[in-house]
Amino acid sequence: MKVLVLVAHPNFEGSRVNQRWAQELEAHENVTVHNLYQVYPDGAIDVAREQQLLLDHDRIVLQFPLYWYSTPSLLKKWQDDVLQYGFAYGSEGNKLNGKDFVVAISTGGPAEAYQAGGYNQYTLSELLRPLQATANLIGARYLPIFSFSGLMAVTDEQIEDSAKRYAAHILGEY
Template sequence: MKTLVIITHPNLQQSRINRAWMDELKKHEEITVHALYESYPDGKIDVNHEQSLLESHDRIILQFPFYWYSTPPLLKQWQDEVLSYGWAYGEGGDKLQGKELGLAISTFGPEDSYQPTGYNNFTMETLTTPLQQTSNLIGTKFMPLFVLNGVMHVTDAELQESAKAYAEYVLQSSKIEA
């Protein structure tokens, strides 16, 4: 299964977590790694290129740090421009039907803060509902989340373990039932 991982981190080279995840994924030739901020430093997205990338892969993973309970700005812009009516949804918009869509998210807060009784009041599943609904709209199968919480306190050993688990998630996730 051909997998496209779209990494959206505005400071990827300075990101300990997202960079480690990316470096681990690059060891696997069946994974295409695509860093949006590196590809579009001016914010001008090549919609045709992005749509072609999506069409040529079976699984799409959106990797990003959690920003204000959402995605970084360029990923939101990417969604607005690339997942267009008549291409991704609506009349004739069936180009992504049947593909898989997953999220790989890093958070500053610890895992227990993403609970109804925690600091953020909601689970990650609840907070990512708009992205799950996007998956529903465009006809993709929404995969279970891959989340690393509390990134400021992750040890080097934990990060290495997380990177390997993430690569396994990306490669094996079609066997996981949501």
């Protein structure tokens, strides 16, 4: 199984968790880590290159810090540009059928904030519905999300532990 990890972090150099996660996965065979903000600092996405990367891999991971309950803007642009009619959807747009689709996110807010009655009211699965619906539309298999919350208060040891759990989650059987 070949795994493509699309990392979308506007301030990757200043990241604690997403940088560590990317480093952990880079060490694995059959994993391609593709850092969108580093590859496209001007935001001009090479659509043909991105589509070829998708075709060449079996499991697609979207890894990002939660920004305003959603993806950072370049990852939204990536969806708009790359998931084209006739490629990802439409009567002949079946190129991503059967691929695995996994979302991996870090959040500043603590885990207990993401529940009914909590500070943010909604679960992460609820907030990520547009990505789940997109996976459904393109005929991909939506796997359980991986999340790590409370980044304002975590220790380096907890980040190390999350990196190991992240790799196990991303490379696991479903």
